[in-house]
Amino acid sequence: MVNVAILGFGTVGSGVAEVLTGHESSIERKADGLIRLKYILDVRDFPDSPFADRFVKDFAVIENDPEVDIVVETIGGAGVALDFTRRALAAGKSVVTSNKELVATHGYELNQLAREKGVCYLFEASVGGGIPIIRPLSQCLAANEILEIYGILNGTTNYILTRMIRAGLSFDAALAEAQEKGYAERDPSADVDGHDACRKICILAAIAFGRHIYPEQVPTQGIAGVTLADVDYAESAGKKIKLLGRAIRREDGKVCAYVAPHLVDQANPLAGVEDVFNAISVRGDAIGDVMFYGRGAGKLPTASAVVADVIDVARNMGHRKALSWEPGGEDAACGTDALASRWYVRAKAPVDALRSALPGCKLLARREGGGDESACLTGSPLTQGELEQALAGLECRSVIRVLD
Ligand code: HSE
Numbered sequence: 001m002v003n004v005a006i007l008g009f010g011t012v013g014s015g016v017a018e019v020l021t022g023h024e025s026s027i028e029r030k031a032d033g034l035i036r037l038k039y040i041l042d043v044r045d046f047p048d049s050p051f052a053d054r055f056v057k058d059f060a061v062i063e064n065d066p067e068v069d070i071v072v073e074t075i076g077g078a079g080v081a082l083d084f085t086r087r088a089l090a091a092g093k094s095v096v097t098s099n100k101e102l103v104a105t106h107g108y109e110l111n112q113l114a115r116e117k118g119v120c121y122l123f124e125a126s127v128g129g130g131i132p133i134i135r136p137l138s139q140c141l142a143a144n145e146i147l148e149i150y151g152i153l154n155g156t157t158n159y160i161l162t163r164m165i166r167a168g169l170s171f172d173a174a175l176a177e178a179q180e181k182g183y184a185e186r187d188p189s190a191d192v193d194g195h196d197a198c199r200k201i202c203i204l205a206a207i208a209f210g211r212h213i214y215p216e217q218v219p220t221q222g223i224a225g226v227t228l229a230d231v232d233y234a235e236s237a238g239k240k241i242k243l244l245g246r247a248i249r250r251e252d253g254k255v256c257a258y259v260a261p262h263l264v265d266q267a268n269p270l271a272g273v274e275d276v277f278n279a280i281s282v283r284g285d286a287i288g289d290v291m292f293y294g295r296g297a298g299k300l301p302t303a304s305a306v307v308a309d310v311i312d313v314a315r316n317m318g319h320r321k322a323l324s325w326e327p328g329g330e331d332a333a334c335g336t337d338a339l340a341s342r343w344y345v346r347a348k349a350p351v352d353a354l355r356s357a358l359p360g361c362k363l364l365a366r367r368e369g370g371g372d373e374s375a376c377l378t379g380s381p382l383t384q385g386e387l388e389q390a391l392a393g394l395e396c397r398s399v400i401r402v403l404d
Contacts, residue, residue, distance in 0.1 A: 001033060001036055002031065004020065007073045007075050007081070008073070009044070009049075011299045012306065015306075032314075037051070038054065038068060039061065039068070073088075073097040076185075078101050082102055089117055090117065098302050100127065100199040107121075115320070120312075127280075128280055131280065138207050144284025146282060146283070148248045151278065153278055154296070155275075155298070158277065160223065161231075164231050171227075178191075194243065197245040198215050200245055201258075210326055218259060218333070233364045233375040240264050243261050244270075254331065254334040278295070343378045344399070348373050348397060357393075360379030362376055
């Protein structure tokens, strides 16, 4: 029998308890033995919970219990979760987590500690919620040199953008809905400002390109500046606005990773990814393009990925499953300065001013008219620096990359 302790009884932790106990017999078959939920750690009291007899408040109880084989960390953040993860690994317990902040900031160190101790540190649920992506990337696509990964990595912002596009809701109303449904992080700025997607692209880049990429190396822009006017103009150009995380391996070996809203053509499958769904596209030199699609947030989808990791550890007790990548550094990542693309521009300016600033641009029109502003798509790819130079002197209200 394998014993599990869950740290944190929030949305994901309670989902893990539910799935582990609710699917006990099929999990027993797949894990080749019984998996018992022995402890749940939380500072709060849950007297009415069906798991009330398993709650503890002191992590030392779990740390010092030799029967505990696997610790599931669903506390989140890089504070107490880091301390408990280090202590659990040091005590020879495998750790499974959904905590993208911790993996993105300390994943290299924690994975090394797990290797030294001969245990596992697994984090399938940290990217894409219920979508299997870490294991496919590290195992099924292992024969490929990965060239690029990009995708919709945050369910909350995709939900907000979908509701703005489909129902004409304001940004605030759509965010409130996402929070009600339990998709958003405790601090919604982590979703809205792109930090959550940034952490996820860091994790994907480490697995795909073999070096740790830190969040501070990744230029990150969220969706707070996206307006219904931008949604309309994009629609008129046959495009949808999507928040993408992107990591591209350059020829010099550096990784260009960033997070930003993009205009995505309606013919691109990413444009049809709506609500809380995520999609991650991986380009390998042998396989070409592969896309992974599914529910990127929510209690049970995320619990599904956590419990799959628990089963994997349980089935392979004594044989650690190794993920490996090299430490990060200044030479691992580069910014987006050299990345040329077409752009969408909305400015408080007459159409002639846009035309003369951006020769060859395609002007866009909204159903209700543009008022004192005009919008266009640039004709040829430009770097951000070249675009800024061309737009000097114009009052720009929105500038968004086009995914070509
Ligand atoms: N807040 C995250 C999202 C949860 O909306 O995608 C899953 O990581």
